Amino acid sequence: MRSIALEAAHVTKRFGSVVALDDVSIAVPTGACVALVGESGSGKSTLLRCFNRLVDPDEGIIRVNDVAVAATDPIALRRRIGYVPQDGGLLPHWRVLRNVELVLRLNRDPRASERARAALSMVGLEPETFAERWPRKLSGGQRQRVAIARALAAEPSVVLLDEPFGALDAITRSELQEGFAALRKRLGMTCVLVTHDLHEALLLATHVAVVRRGRLEQVAAPATLVGDPATDYVRMLLQRARVAQLADAL
Amino acid sequence: MNILLVAALVAQAAVPLVETRPVVVASKPFGESYLLAEMFAQLLEARGLRADRRPGLGATEIAFGALRTGAIDVYPEYTGTGLLAILGEQPLGSSGAVFQRVSREFRDRYGVRWLAPLGFQNSYAIAVRRATADSLHLATLSDLARASRTLRAGLTPDFIGRADGLPGIARAYGLHFRDVRALGPAVKYQALAAGQVDVIDGYSTDGLIAKYDLVVLTDDRHFFPPYEAAALVSARLAANDPRAIAALGELSGRLDERQMRALNRRVEVDRTPVSVVARDALTSLGLLTATKADAARAAKDDRSLAGYLNGQRGVIARLTGRHIELVAISLIAAILLAVPIGLLLERSARQAEGVIRAVGVLQTLPGIALLAFMIPLLGIGVIPALVALVLYSLYPIVRNTYTGVRDADPAAVSAARALGMTDRQILRDVRLPLATPVIMAGIRTAAVIDVGTATLAAFIGAGGLGEPIVAGLALSDTRMILSGAIPAALLAIGVDAGLALVERVTRPGHA
Structure with a gap:
């Protein structure tokens, strides 16, 4: 039996009177990539942020590698988990290399520079060309590559991605998606990917979790989801995304 | 000399x-x-x-x-x-x-x-032009009261306000001027001579009374104390x-x-x-x-203004040096005080607005009042002047530091947090550098205000370019005023330009 890398058990989170997560349970096996799909406000980002304690649930338990996170130091936890935000979130006053070194330096890694350069090469950016660039001199796609390199530089076993390709144009997006899929296959890390794009979920994830109003509608492998939608909402989502053609391919 | x-x-x-x-x-x-x-x-x-x-x-x-x-x-x-x-x-x-x-x-x-x-x-003297006195037959303040409804008065703000000034004589003599304008001591004689006002207050020993051939009206009810x-x-x-x-x-x-x-x-x-x-x-x-x-x-x-300035260049250079000292020391002290305050406020947003408003109130205190308040504590001279200048410089720096760090690029800040930076590291390594241009803008504002306010230091014996301005105003000497005001203005422009340069260099990712 494969071990469970990430687990949420009966997690509830309220923001004032709004219930963002309502008794959510999900388990992510080691090496899997779970896509959290849903509309904005569905609670998918909130769930993601529970795993590195950017959000602490009101009820329920979050476990990372079998350890309940409520008892762990959030700073140490976050340094062990990779994170890619939608807009890259690069620190504009640091050059590319310094950005990629961020977690390595926080961990006082003596080989920070070397490993950061390796991470840059891994995401397809030549360190010689890009290391000393300022973030604002990069294209949107390049910035997102740097953000991925930054998340992967310390070789975390878990990476959280919050709409990582959402702000890119279609061509750049598919380039990055392919690159990311290849990288994940090679490195085998556990991923949680938040997206509102069902195509992207089906393309990149081993499991798709459909989130609606703070609850999970269905958690399934892409082929199962497309072939056997569990609820009307999932069916409607599939129809709206016109994944029929894609279904044939799967 | x-x-x-x-x-x-x-x-x-x-x-x-x-x-x-x-x-x-x-x-x-x-x-x-x-x-x-x-x-x-x-x-x-x-x-x-x-x-x-x-x-x-x-x-x-x-x-x-x-x-x-x-x-x-x-x-x-x-x-x-x-x-x-x-x-x-x-x-x-x-x-x-x-x-x-x-x-x-x-x-x-x-x-x-x-x-x-x-x-x-040297009592208060109420004076009118000789022509006015002749045509209206004015010799005493009682005569003036009779004619006052047709006359415009130009009085020092001090005299208008104090009980033994205008309110007192108005009551004692039944004076009702057609119009009362507040005029500084330096301009009221000229305004009277030019016919812009008809009555002024002065002092009985003013040299200008003789120069403009004015008539001082007798205080026939002995209102003014000796x-x-x-x-x-x-x-x-x-x-x-x-x-x-x-x-x-x-x-x-x-x-x-x-x-x-x-x-x-x-x-x-x-x-x-x-x-x-x-x-x-x-x-x-x-x-x-x-x-x-x-x-x-x-x-x-x-001498002409140019000749005068040239003759005074040694003095002006020394006063400018002192002025720069006052501004530099007070500005550095204000930065050392205000930036940490601004950073602390970022950690306690609830108190922030209240504290900033309180610092802002300092800004509204009249300079002379602040200086007078400090004499019992600090005496006169450079130290109280520096304290006053620091207090006046705090507000723009505190305000800009706080808003600068609070509003620092939210995407960068949230990414830094998500990747495991502590609040302290975020403040020091992310918010503060990102806020630098905003903080620098606050420092620039403070510096320019400081150059202007430092002229007040002369009132408390601390020297600087206010010295000739204060003396020139007292002696109605325009050249003397300008010998302080021109270098002060140039200094303000220079300081602003210099700090603009620093601001550009400290802008994050400027290269």
């Missing part, structure tokens, strides 16, 4: 020696006060004592506050001012009675001593320095109003340097012996 030079020398000798401290001679910021103080100082020097000159101290509160705390030893004051403004009592009786009253009260309350009066009164001029002496000097008291006493009873008006005229109208007029006056009173050099210097000074 010029008053500016005197002031500059004084500023350099700011640290007094404990054993043989010079007699610190001060004045208030108007011509006659400058002149009398200079006469005191020269007389002391002629009798073998050292004098430290602090001319142009803010106003009555500041000069008297400094005397009371022993920061200065002597300045010329008027008995009426002592009675009304310092003791806060009602006007009473004859000049003799007033002198008795202030002598006793000042000794008992403050230990401060009035020396015997100099011999002349304002006898006298040396007001600190408790320390009175107790420890009988030679100084004796020297100052030589002037008692020696000056009358006619003489004083003539002397003031030489200062205010002819632009003769105060030191020269003082020396001439002392010489003609037989208190000093004349020298040839004095006669040569007594010539009227009517």
